[in-house]
Structures are given as C-alpha cells and as structure tokens.
Amino acid sequence: MPHVLVVGRVVEAGLAVLRAAPGVTFEMIEEADPEAVRARLPEANGLLVRTMPMPPDLLDAAPRLQVVSRHGVGYDNLDVGYLTERRIPLAIAATANAVSVAEHAFWMMLELAKRGREHDQALRSGDWGWRHGNHAIELNGKRLLLVGGGRIGRELAQRALAFAMQVAVFDPFAPALPGCSKAEDLEPAVAEADVVSLHVPRTVATVNLFDAGMLARMKPGAILVNTARGGIVDEQALVQALKEGRLRGAGLDVFDREPPPLDHPLFGLPNALVTAHVAGVTQEAMVRMAVESATNVVAGLAGRLDPAVVVNREVLA
Secondary structure, eight states: OOEEEEESOOOHHHHHHHHHSTTOEEEEEOSOOHHHHHHHGGGOSEEEESSSOBOHHHHTTOTTOOEEEESSSOOTTBOHHHHHHTTOOEEEOTTTTHHHHHHHHHHHHHHHHHTHHHHHHHHHTTOGGGGGGOOOOOOTTOEEEEEOOSHHHHHHHHHHHHTTOEEEEEOTTSOOOTTOEEOSOHHHHHHHOSEEEEOOOOOTTTTTSBOHHHHHHSOTTEEEEEOSOTTSBOHHHHHHHHHTTSEEEEEESOOSSSSOOTTOGGGGOTTEEEOOSOTTOOHHHHHHHHHHHHHHHHHHHTTOOOGGGBSSGGGGO
C-alpha cells in the first residue's frame, strides 16, 4: 500500500484528495523538523513537500521514494539532478498560483506608479498639501517588459493590456503572447521599458541577471518588480539605484536571503515596496496548490503523471 509523507501544513482540500485515493495512506509533519522527517522517510513512496529544504542526504533516507510533488511552482528546496539520477519525477503545482502572483506583481506596479502608501500616510498625518506635489503617474500607454513569458507572465500580460499598456516579452523559449511584442534581446528591451517585471527561475544564468550594469540600462524613472526568485536582482546595486533616484521604484516579494535581515538597506527606502514572499499565497491559491500537489503525488504513484507538470520529464521515458 503506497504511503505519502506530507512535509509542511497543507489545507484540507489537498488532504481530502489523499484520503479519497484508493489504497493510499498518508501522514503530515507540519513543522520543518529535518529529524522528524528523516525518521518517517523510510516508509514514504510519495513525498508532498512545501518549503522545507530536502537535500540529497535527507532524501537518501527514502529508498522507496517514487515521486516528489512540490506544493507550488518553484523548487529551489529540491535537488533536481539528484532526483533525476534516482529516476524520481518532480512534479509542481503548475497552474495553481499564476493568477495570485500576477495580481501581486500588478499591484506592485500600480502602487509604485500611484505612490498610494505615501498619499495615505500624508493624509493621516494631516498633510493635505502633499496632494499638490503631482506624485502619481499613469500606467496607460507605458511599456511593460516581461522577462519570462510563462504562465504568470501570460496572466500579467492580460492585466497590463487591460490597462492599455504596451507589453513586450523577453523569453527565448516561448512564443510571443497574444497582444504583445516579442523582445529578441534583453538589454535593448530593458532600456525601452517603463516597467520591468521578472518571471524567470533562479538558475546559474539568472543569478544577478539584474546587476549594476543592467540596472543602469533601465530607463530613468522606470519601475522594477521581482515576484520570481531572490538573487535574480543584485540587491545592493538596486539599493544604490533607488538611493540615487535613477529608478522610480522597485517592488520585491523575494530576496536572496529569506527572511532578509531586519536592517536590510531596502527597508529604509520609501521607493522600495517589499513583501515577504507572499505573491502566490492567497486563500484561493493555497487551495489550488494543495489540490494540484496532492493530485500529482497520487498520479505519480499510479504511474500516470501528466508530463506537463514534471520538471525532469526525462525520467518518464
């Protein structure tokens, strides 16, 4: 009888999928306790994991493991090469949080354009005159560059087009999106954009993709949004660009180190908008992630995983 180990709290909708799976048993370890997980891994045929790091030395304790299902889209906490060597498919909840992340990214763009927090704070402090500073800009007609044209990029493009933005997409691996132009080269596309939103995984090629040089290529007064992964933006270089006023603002939901230190220099900048890696965490998305990740682990145990949700598809051959 296949057994699933759930690492991290999963909402009831996902657990209901596991309960309904014929012949499947499961248990959930809610806290990120590596030793508690290690003790239960020998019995696991399937693993459903949220955010806890699962390095190879820990997964070595799971000789019966047949499938790993990630409760989300990113998989930084798992070693894909190791899983591939063991012929273990890694499935993701591919569509679960695309809408939530796209909405969060668009909110960051809109907030930085309108400077809503400052308007609110000024009025609460009695500074009615702050309104005369002409602080806000419109998104209408502005050029948005999406770096990454996957599921989240597609959702964000729809929202930007509804605001009459001009949308360009840089993604060598994806076709142009409906209503959008395709940017063939990143650097000139960055230089033309009023807003840049990042939607690529963290890889060797994307670490510090937006370093001091790339930030310097951005249009003066542009907005940068990163809801993808920490480390894609050089945070120290971004601090300098914001301090010098070369950018209108930056919205970051992700950081190179998470959680970031309380004295992170971005936290003291009024033109930095920061959130705690929550872009994909909405009530609706958590249900979808739980259901999709549970469905994937059950499908993996039955040998009928959809290749579209598998990161290392070569193991299915």
